[in-house]
Amino acid sequence: MDLQETKDLVYRCNKCGLCISACPVYQQLLMEAASPRGKVQLVKSYLEGGMELSPRFKEILLTCLLCENCVVNCPSGVQHDHVFTDLRTELVKTYGLNWKKRLIYKLLTNEKLLHSTSVLARLGRNWLLETFAKGMRLGNIPVERLPRVNPKPFRDRFNGLVLPEGEVRGRVYYFTGCFTNYFAEEVGQAVVNVLKRLHLEIEIPSGQDCCGVAAILSGEEEIPMKSVEKNISTLAREDLDAVLVDCATCGAAFKKEYIALLRRKGMDTSKAEILKGKTLDVLEYVAERIDLLPFRKDRNRPKIRVTYHDPCHLVRAQGVSQAPRKILKALPGVEFVEMKDANVCCGGGGSFQFDFPDVSKGITANKIKNIRETGASIVVTGCPGCRVTISGNMDESDQITVLHPIQLVDRLLSEETPEKSPQ
Numbered sequence: 100m101d102l103q104e105t106k107d108l109v110y111r112c113n114k115c116g117l118c119i120s121a122c123p124v125y126q127q128l129l130m131e132a133a134s135p136r137g138k139v140q141l142v143k144s145y146l147e148g149g150m151e152l153s154p155r156f157k158e159i160l161l162t163c164l165l166c167e168n169c170v171v172n173c174p175s176g177v178q179h180d181h182v183f184t185d186l187r188t189e190l191v192k193t194y195g196l197n198w199k200k201r202l203i204y205k206l207l208t209n210e211k212l213l214h215s216t217s218v219l220a221r222l223g224r225n226w227l228l229e230t231f232a233k234g235m236r237l238g239n240i241p242v243e244r245l246p247r248v249n250p251k252p253f254r255d256r257f258n259g260l261v262l263p264e265g266e267v268r269g270r271v272y273y274f275t276g277c278f279t280n281y282f283a284e285e286v287g288q289a290v291v292n293v294l295k296r297l298h299l300e301i302e303i304p305s306g307q308d309c310c311g312v313a314a315i316l317s318g319e320e321e322i323p324m325k326s327v328e329k330n331i332s333t334l335a336r337e338d339l340d341a342v343l344v345d346c347a348t349c350g351a352a353f354k355k356e357y358i359a360l361l362r363r364k365g366m367d368t369s370k371a372e373i374l375k376g377k378t379l380d381v382l383e384y385v386a387e388r389i390d391l392l393p394f395r396k397d398r399n400r401p402k403i404r405v406t407y408h409d410p411c412h413l414v415r416a417q418g419v420s421q422a423p424r425k426i427l428k429a430l431p432g433v434e435f436v437e438m439k440d441a442n443v444c445c446g447g448g449g450s451f452q453f454d455f456p457d458v459s460k461g462i463t464a465n466k467i468k469n470i471r472e473t474g475a476s477i478v479v480t481g482c483p484g485c486r487v488t489i490s491g492n493m494d495e496s497d498q499i500t501v502l503h504p505i506q507l508v509d510r511l512l513s514e515e516t517p518e519k520s521p522q
């Protein structure tokens with residue numbers, strides 16, 4: 100890999116320190132080495148030949164949520180996420196990936212295997228839970244609060260295409276991601292319901308591959324490559340109005356990480372650029388059409404207080420912050436309340452919460468405190484990882500439901516009252 104671009108980025112750093120207080124990890128550890136500036140200087144030293152890769156170097160580089168809060172607070176334009184991902188790739192080449200992550204990424208990026216193991220996983224999860232795991236935790240999350248495996252993969256419910264009733268006003272591709280397909284059918288159903296209300300034909304083929312971004316951001320380039328190439332060749336289509344995603348991380352993969360990966364590997368990015376141009380988070384798409392949705396305006400119920408958490412992969416990786424707020428403000432019967440630091444990471448960071456549970460715990464505790472202070476009964480966020488982290492870390496006494504924003508839209512369209520649900 101040519102690290103010249105990485106070098107150019109780290110040389111932009113003038114050590115001003117403006118990124119430091121913005122870093123949620125630094126706020127927990129209060130160590131210069133854990134700060135964005137500290138990490139950038141560490142990388143600079145390595146690139147100049149002043150130090151070698153080492154297990155300690157690796158640990159410091161991995162103590163990062165890749166939340167990009169440092170990027171948006173850096174006046175010199177250092178793209179820390181770019182620098183850190185490049186170095187993670189170097190670290191994987193030197194030390195390899197730990198076997199658990201290797202196994203998970205191999206499974207995630209092998210759709211046939213994932214599909215065939217999902218039935219076993221559903222049975223096994225319940226059995227394991229009841230038999231052994233009750234009371235245990237994964238990171239900071241009690242195992243019984245982890246999402247349940249769907250009775251059957253969500254995409255298997257359809258024959259590849261969903262048609263609206265009556266007039267057809269467009270055609271979109273719905274990329275469900277692994278999470279909705281295997282764990283959150285209720286989110287997928289809400290997306291389909293709302294898109295049908297917008298009179299769209301929805302392509303939703305059963306065989307979609309994982310976006311692969313978890314592996315890519317760990318620095319693993321080879322395992323996800325087949326899925327990346329398949330997704331690009333399947334989805335970079337001019338005939339589609341849009342490729343819609345319900346997961347902030349899948350959106351970040353299509354709009355940003357695929358191009359960065361192909362560049363690192365010196366490969367052609369032209370088709371990935373087409374995919375980037377077609378990809379929209381479902382919240383962006385619906386926000387533009389919110390006035391077309393047939394909400395009942397004559398609700399005579401008390402307003403539901405709702406707050407919103409910005410996923411890092413939506414607000415910074417994709418620059419989407421207004422669309423979800425536009426939707427929430429337009430919903431009849433909803434009182435939208437901003438929480439403090441809505442755009443600060445929830446502390447999940449993919450596998451970060453399992454690798455560094457103590458650091459993660461403090462960051463998540465701040466997020467939950469800010470949610471509670473709004474007095475909201477519902478918190479919505481368009482990232483499955485954030486929903487798992489937030490709902491998994493709440494107290495039993497918290498009467499706060501965690502939903503995807505589109506679930507709230509769908510429930511209000513069908514005039515249901517949102518109820519407390521596991522996630």
Ligand code: SF4
Pocket residue numbers: 121122123124125133134135138162163164165166167168169170179180
């Ligand atoms: S990406 Fe987030 S966690 Fe990582 S150094 Fe930057 S601010 Fe800190």
Ligand code: SF4
Pocket residue numbers: 111112113114115116117118119135136139172173174175176177
């Ligand atoms: S804000 Fe940017 S220039 Fe300033 S210390 Fe951080 S990385 Fe360096």
